[in-house]
Amino acid sequence: MTKYTPQYVLALDLGTTGSRAIVFDLKGKLIAQTYKELTQYYPQPGWLEHDPNEIWRDTCSLISDVLVKTSISASEVAAIGLTVQRETCLLWDKITGKPLHNAIVWQDRRTAASCRDLTQKGYASKIQESTGLILDAYFSATKLAWLLDWLRREHGEVNFDNVLAGTIDTWVLWNLTKGEVHATDHSNASRTMLMNLATGDWDLELLDLFDIPRQIMPQIKPSMGMFGKIDPQLLGTAIPITAILGDQQAALFAHGCVRPGMLKCTYGTGCFLVAQTGNQLVRSQQQLLSTIAWTNSAQTNYALEGAMFTTGACIQWLRDGLKLIDSAAQTEQLALEVENTKGVYFVPALSGLGAPHWDMSARAAFLGITGGVGREHMVRAVLESIAYQVKEVVEAINKDSQTAISLLKVDGGASQNNFLMQFQADVLGIPVERPAILDATAQGAAFAAGLALGLWDDYSSLVATREIDRIFEPGEGYTQAQNNFKTWLEAVERAKNWVV
Numbered sequence: 001m002t003k004y005t006p007q008y009v010l011a012l013d014l015g016t017t018g019s020r021a022i023v024f025d026l027k028g029k030l031i032a033q034t035y036k037e038l039t040q041y042y043p044q045p046g047w048l049e050h051d052p053n054e055i056w057r058d059t060c061s062l063i064s065d066v067l068v069k070t071s072i073s074a075s076e077v078a079a080i081g082l083t084v085q086r087e088t089c090l091l092w093d094k095i096t097g098k099p100l101h102n103a104i105v106w107q108d109r110r111t112a113a114s115c116r117d118l119t120q121k122g123y124a125s126k127i128q129e130s131t132g133l134i135l136d137a138y139f140s141a142t143k144l145a146w147l148l149d150w151l152r153r154e155h156g157e158v159n160f161d162n163v164l165a166g167t168i169d170t171w172v173l174w175n176l177t178k179g180e181v182h183a184t185d186h187s188n189a190s191r192t193m194l195m196n197l198a199t200g201d202w203d204l205e206l207l208d209l210f211d212i213p214r215q216i217m218p219q220i221k222p223s224m225g226m227f228g229k230i231d232p233q234l235l236g237t238a239i240p241i242t243a244i245l246g247d248q249q250a251a252l253f254a255h256g257c258v259r260p261g262m263l264k265c266t267y268g269t270g271c272f273l274v275a276q277t278g279n280q281l282v283r284s285q286q287q288l289l290s291t292i293a294w295t296n297s298a299q300t301n302y303a304l305e306g307a308m309f310t311t312g313a314c315i316q317w318l319r320d321g322l323k324l325i326d327s328a329a330q331t332e333q334l335a336l337e338v339e340n341t342k343g344v345y346f347v348p349a350l351s352g353l354g355a356p357h358w359d360m361s362a363r364a365a366f367l368g369i370t371g372g373v374g375r376e377h378m379v380r381a382v383l384e385s386i387a388y389q390v391k392e393v394v395e396a397i398n399k400d401s402q403t404a405i406s407l408l409k410v411d412g413g414a415s416q417n418n419f420l421m422q423f424q425a426d427v428l429g430i431p432v433e434r435p436a437i438l439d440a441t442a443q444g445a446a447f448a449a450g451l452a453l454g455l456w457d458d459y460s461s462l463v464a465t466r467e468i469d470r471i472f473e474p475g476e477g478y479t480q481a482q483n484n485f486k487t488w489l490e491a492v493e494r495a496k497n498w499v500v
Helices: 052-070 110-119 124-131 140-155 168-177 202-211 247-254 311-321 328-338 375-400 418-429 440-453 459-464 478-495
Strands: 008-014 017-024 030-037 077-084 089-093 163-167 184-186 217-222 224-228 241-245 263-267 269-278 291-294 298-307 345-347 363-365 406-411 430-434 468-472
Touching: 008 052, 008 440, 017 052, 030 052, 030 217, 030 440, 052 168, 077 168, 077 247, 077 440, 089 140, 089 168, 089 263, 110 124, 110 140, 110 418, 124 468, 140 163, 140 184, 163 168, 168 184, 168 224, 168 241, 168 478, 184 224, 184 241, 224 440, 241 247, 241 440, 247 269, 247 291, 247 440, 263 298, 263 468, 269 291, 269 375, 291 406, 298 375, 311 375, 328 418, 345 375, 345 478, 363 478, 406 418, 418 430, 418 478, 430 440, 440 459
Parallel strands: 008 077, 077 241, 184 217, 263 406, 406 430
Antiparallel strands: 008 017, 017 030, 089 163, 224 241, 263 269, 269 298, 291 298, 345 363, 430 468
């Protein structure tokens, strides 16, 4: 094999709190990765923005750094797979290439009042029927509407023929191809609250409802297939981009969850439990989301999802906001220093509550604090709350399904925490399976890109090479965890409907 024979796949994982570039070899093995934390901007309470230029600069430097780190030539990279934080969206000028405003992040709550107004006007059922989503500020539609209103108000002279809209995948793809490709994939488009699940295209009625011009929206393409090639000036060669997936769908793909009933839970900035439903579009009776898992030219795979907004974000808040910890890894040891939380419960509603409550007005709260409570009890309460909210969604999926979940596959940064994973097994009463590679989002994007290009032809064999790190079985903490879960549910009710 010559030096310049393509033998690697590059995955770009552009998340909420940071971005990664990861190289995989032709056996699906992780070779190396680079990472950069992403700046979070909080212009007002409940608002969260990202700088699109920072995301693009980080993307370029991460690609360069990982190739230098591995001494791999760009000519040896066969394909690129892209996976991104979903629902975060922006507008930019296609002539100058400059963003017209910071990107509004999926956690942002600035359009909650707009969502409540639309609900009062009776649009919630139409939106859910068309898109499979709950009418909520979480999704992109009201964010894009806000951006367009802001643009019309602040820059009335703007020529909308030169304005482009998109989620983060669209923005990065446009830049990678030097403005040649303005597109997204079905998995990301299905999270905008603007795509019709039945047609797989933008819903014209919803675009009209949100006053979003059709021409500014990207083309929707299959998740696996040719999106374009990167500008040769970036790396000296035109590497094809052959897969784009939302981060949670990419993780589902990495776990090999291709049959109905198979599911995974990613513990990232938020917590996302996704269950494969195959080629059948399933409607939930428990406030879960119907969404697209992924598509190729031949078929569409659907999924049910429980989206919980605050997981790693509340651990980051303990570090950066409250300064109770110096690092995320420290939470495990602190939690193990005490036998319980001394009656403290935490409701992780820093960005409201997602599934199964969908309460945009809820806010985070510690309840049950007494004079004997120390930081270790509060840290443990935060970790336990993560497991409790996952239990809520598992119970919701069980109610929607004829067969109860018997195993939870996990990934994401917070799944490194052994205390959390053991507590998760205890409170669920089922085993929790953790893989050796926790970056399942990037791995899924790499697998999809390689399969789309024909580097691999056997998906099941590829998935079978993934190593399992550990299986956590329910233990002696089972009974206490079940009892405490009931009290936590009472705490959740007290944190709901906080912001009028």
